[in-house]
Amino acid sequence: MRHRSWPVLAAALALSQFSPSSVLAAPNQIENVALTEDASGNSAVLVIEAARKLKHSVPDSGDPSILTLRMEEDVACPRAALPKAGRNVVGNISYDCGGQEPDRKLRSISLALGEGFTYNLSQNDWIISIDLKKSVQLKAAADAAGAARPGGGTSAGLAVPYSVSSQGGPARRSLSADPVLEEFVQVGLSNHEPLEIARMELDLAEHKLFESRRNFFPAVAGRVTRSRGATLSDPNDPSTRADFERKELGIELGQPIFQSGRLLYADKQAKAQKSIAELQISRLTQETTFDIIEAVYNLVQAGESLELRKKLSAESDKIMETTRRKKEIGVASESEYLGVLSGGNQIAYKTLSQEKDLELARTSLMGKLNVETIPGTVNIDLARELARRQPREKLSLDNLLNAALANRPEIKIARLTSQFREYGRKVARAEYLFKVDASGFLGQSGAAFRNETLTMKDSYSLGVKGVLYFGGSSVSPTLSQEKTAPDLGSTSRTETRAESITAGFLDSLAARSAFYQARIDEAKAGEEERKAVKDVALELKKAFFNYEKAKVQIESAKKELVYREKEAAIATVKDRLHQVEAPQYLQTIAGLTEARTGVKEATAFYLISLAALEKAVGLSLVR
Incomplete structure (x- = not known):
């Protein structure tokens, strides 16, 4: 096992004595709720700022004029006063708390929307933004922008409208006529392209995690083959030609049996x-x-x-x-x-x-x-x-x-990253060690001449293959057993058992180089970890x-x-x-x-x- 450096161990010991770690385990809480309305009274933006990312849902109340945010985690009942509803955009804003003091929990936040207003809700980490706008203006704003809002829905509200750059880039959010600090932050985060790219990279990482877990299970594929040909008893006499047909259908299976930890470390x-x-x-x-x-x-x-x-x-x-x-x-x-x-x-x-x-x-x-x-x-x-x-x-x-x-x-x-490189080294090392894979086929096959009836009968094959790299070379033993249906002109099945060993000379140099590269990457990551502690x-x-x-x-x-x-x-x-x-x-x-x-x-x-x-x-x- 790779040993951590003393500065990292010291930081971990110091962490156990620091009180903010207990703060992170406390219930989430609403820190600020701000309502900004457009001067015309036709749009507004409501910003809800929590201590950390807020888990919530928006149930269907059956009334389009009521918007309810239901809490899906423990959230302390807010003590701060809600902003006063103004003009005709929002009629009322209220908290719904339950439980006994001092452990009252927030169950939901409700908004009564003005007549003809629609909403569009978005969340960037700890900030939730609710854009409100009259529905009669919604289509016009969307047509002017020429694009749908990223993440689904159309742009809502003149308070935080979308615009398209003169270069024809993606739709971007713009500021209201009287923005507050939270709105500046929210708009900046929404328009920050590297954040969107980072979210795409997260989606890719989730896909690769699913792929790594899938590798533990058998690979299954269906196979159907059909071939036609002819035999000639006398190559110089066309009358001796006999046409035939072969068919085979079934399922192919592949299962890794022993990989020296390669799949396990790839999953980690x-x-x-x-x-x-x-x-x-x-x-x-x-x-x-x-x-x-x-x-x-x-x-x-x-x-x-x-x-x-x-x-x-x-x-x-x-x-x-x-x-x-x-x-x-x-x-x-x-x-x-x-x-x-x-x-x-x-x-x-x-x-x-x-x-x-x-x-x-x-x-x-x-x-x-x-x-x-x-x-x-x-x-x-x-x-x-x-x-x-x-x-x-x-x-x-x-x-x-x-x-x-x-x-x-x-x-x-x-x-x-240091752990990632450590696992990468172990994967490369396992690639260089002994591995065993099994493969098989189960189905039916048959062959017959043109004037005969083609009858499909059961057939199968099973094989086990191992491989071991050493000194840049390899050795690969194989064991297989096969049972086939009767072939042309035959009424008996064929069963075959075969053992073979294949030795390769200097055919595994790439695997050896990959292992050495993984060791170098691990050493670099360890140094980067120590440097990160010093830089912070x-x-x-x-x-x-x-x-x-x-x-x-x-x-x-x-x-x-x-x-x-x-x-x-x-x-x-x-x-x-x-x-x-x-x-x-x-x-x-x-x-x-x-x-x-x-x-x-x-x-x-x-x-x-x-x-x-x-x-x-x-x-x-x-x-």
Whole structure:
């Protein structure tokens, strides 16, 4: 047996002491339910976010205006308030819980749809999306898209419509007029092509697993043959020609008897491949979610900072105009006006740079979401996000490291890949060892001349074949027994028993090379596993230190803002009393804007650092 490295054993021991493992065994729970309606009131999207993938079903209630999601697993009864139904899209949203406190369980979630509305439900891991739209508009939206929704059904709802790219690519989801953070993530995951490819690879892995299990059972095939010919007693005399016909029908069987573990390890290898495919979906989901969250926060920060700089630019223009007039009447000096002009130019430059940053952030987010357009304004406030996304408890580097080693898909994939290669080596080794296969035929056969009646009689054959490779060569013993029906002109059966041995010289070099290649692949996978542990630990530490730095940066930015606000207040009073020169006053209010922008940047950095830390751990850390 292959021994694991000490770092992996240490991580496994540490995992047994870490509390999040017990959290994973707890009942699932609904963390957030958000309803976003289109401004026209003709469509909406309801997003249900759970702690992990929610097992549910949608029973037929007989009433098309009632949508019920029935829970198929233990889900804690939600304590969070449901969103208020608005306009005419959703009439009512309700929970149905059962049991006694404190162990009440959620049985179902019900929605009362408005008149003429239809729904389309989709699920991406822990997020369930219900798109609602008036049925009169459903066909028009589908015709405009020119394609059916991936996974079945047509696109539903203007809140999350589908569009087709100008290059004629597959149908993609687009954003509503007023998207929230969860919708950005959902749309990005829906449009992420590598995720769809990963799901296809999972389907392939499931097919290969079925194939590996099928190999344990007999191979059965039907066989029907018919042949015609003639015999010539005298090749030079055509009159001696006698035509005949042979027929045979029956079932062929093949069964592996002893394979030195080849089939067993091939089945284990297929199981490992399926688990790897499932984890690849989880890995891509986590990576894509973080990329989208990072791009959204960068866009929001750039937009809020631009608003601050635009206000400063407008104030700067007023100060420059006032100073110009004062200079014209001799109240302000030339140097004072030039100082204001220089400061105003710097403010205009920073405003222009901020506009470019906003456009780059918008382009980056469009690329992450794989959409062609996003709303001009995003109704996400950094301050509210900061208050909403706070860790549940004080974060410890050691506990986070243990959690990362236990939950990160990359480590699980590396570990399973190492097992996959180990099984591959054992399969290649078994291919090189002694194997025995049985084959047989059971049916009827017969032969007769043209002027005779062809009578079918029972016939069978049974054979056992072994093969053993050694030193690049092979030896193959064979034992067979056969019973055939009477042949032409005969009334007696034929029974045959045969033994043979075939020796091949250097005919198994390919099997030997395959075994050596499998050993090399196993060694590489072991090294990749050790590297994955180190990479995850390094990523976790970087994310944790950035998170700690972000907390300090926010506090520092807030203190700087308090100082700049007091300084600006004093400068404003002095300006009214004409006790401060215009360049100094402009510099003071510019410093205030820089402080406010610094708070925005620090807040965005904190939110991104926290999201990066959650990705590095593989768990949600917020309340």
